[in-house]
Amino acid sequence: DAKTTQPTSMDCAxxxxxxxxxxxxxxxGNEYVYWYRQIHSQGPQYIIHGxxxxxxxxxxxxxITEDRKSSTLILPHATLRDTAVYxxxxxxxxxxYKYIFGTGTRLKVLA
Amino acid sequence: ETGVTQTPRHLVxxxxxxxSLKCEQHxxxxxxxxxxxxxxxxxxxxFVYSLEERVENNSVPSxxxxxxxxxxxxxxxxxxxxxxxxxxxxxxxxxxxxxRPDTQYFGPGTRLTVL
Numbered sequence: 198d199a200k201t202t203q204p205t206s207m208d209c210a211x212x213x214x215x216x217x218x219x220x221x222x223x224x225x226g227n228e229y230v231y232w233y234r235q236i237h238s239q240g241p242q243y244i245i246h247g248x249x250x251x252x253x254x255x256x257x258x259x260x261i262t263e264d265r266k267s268s269t270l271i272l273p274h275a276t277l278r279d280t281a282v283y284x285x286x287x288x289x290x291x292x293x294y295k296y297i298f299g300t301g302t303r304l305k306v307l308a
Numbered sequence: 309e310t311g312v313t314q315t316p317r318h319l320v321x322x323x324x325x326x327x328s329l330k331c332e333q334h335x336x337x338x339x340x341x342x343x344x345x346x347x348x349x350x351x352x353x354x355f356v357y358s359l360e361e362r363v364e365n366n367s368v369p370s371x372x373x374x375x376x377x378x379x380x381x382x383x384x385x386x387x388x389x390x391x392x393x394x395x396x397x398x399x400x401x402x403x404x405x406x407x408r409p410d411t412q413y414f415g416p417g418t419r420l421t422v423l
Contacts, residue, residue: 231411240310240398240414241351295364296412298351 200224201285206303209279215272217302219285222266227289230261231296232270234281234304241284241298244270275306311335312415314399320421321389329384329418331399339404340382341412342374345396357382358404389422396420 202220209215221230229248233241245252245259247268252259258271272279284301311334321327333340342354356364357376371393373385382399396417402410 233414238396238417238419240312240314240400240416242310243411243413246411295353296351300350 200287200297201299203283203285203299203302205300206305208305208307209272209275211277211306211308212274215275215279215304215306217270217272217283217285217304218267219270220267221285221287224265224287225289228287229289230259230265230268231286231288232257232259233284233286233298234279235284235301236278236281244283275304277306277308280304280306310413310415312399312401312413314397314415314418316418317416318419318421320423321386322423323389323391325389326385326387328386329397329399329420331382331384331415333380333382333399333401333413333415335401335403335413337401337403337413338379339402339410340376340379341400341402342382342384343398343400343414345398345417346392347395351398355384386420389420391422394420394422 229246231246232244235241245257247259261268282301282303286296313332315330339358341356343351345351354368355374360376371388375383398417399415400412402412404410
């Protein structure tokens with residue numbers, strides 16, 4: 198079973214920030230938080246990952262709470278092409294090859 | 309373009325056919341994966357190869373047979389499939405190194421329909 202819980206769906210206006218929450222209350226100290234997205238019928242696309250500190254790259258920002266029990270993926274200026282299913286995954290750095298994908302959040306960016 | 313290619317992108321086959329899916333990664337990675345994504349279901353890991361050795365096989369029926377001839381290529385051989393095997397089959401690769409997170413990069417998938 199996935200170790201994360203995410204809202205089933207969210208809407209966001211084009212040009213606004215999209216904030217996608219994820220709960221991972223049972224996360225272990227050696228587990229990273231990964232975010233992927235999947236646009237309809239394509240392969241999942243890596244977005245960002247982090248351990249404790251907040252992270253930012255050209256696609257998004259990842260904010261992890263101090264207790265690491267939840268995180269938020271931020272798309273700063275959502276576009277219609279950001280419409281996708283977003284998956285939050287936690288996994289250890291070693292000992293397992295598995296990404297356990299849940300059902301994710303279906304983000305719809307509205308014009 | 310992630311550096312992971314899959315062919316064919318679409319495949320329709322009968323239950324008595326034999327076919328193969330191909331995956332190639334151009335990222336210099338040492339681990340490759342097959343995932344299955346059925347309609348309305350999460351991705352399921354099928355097989356993992358690390359350094360060309362199979363390290364994980366998640367109770368996949370024997371009608372699916374993986375092959376990893378080298379670290380850049382991965383095949384999934386299919387025979388006597390069932391209609392419920394119709395799904396999106398995804399290949400991924402990563403650089404496996406103990407103690408470091410290995411981000412997986414996915415190919416575009418092969419949409420398989422079994423008639």
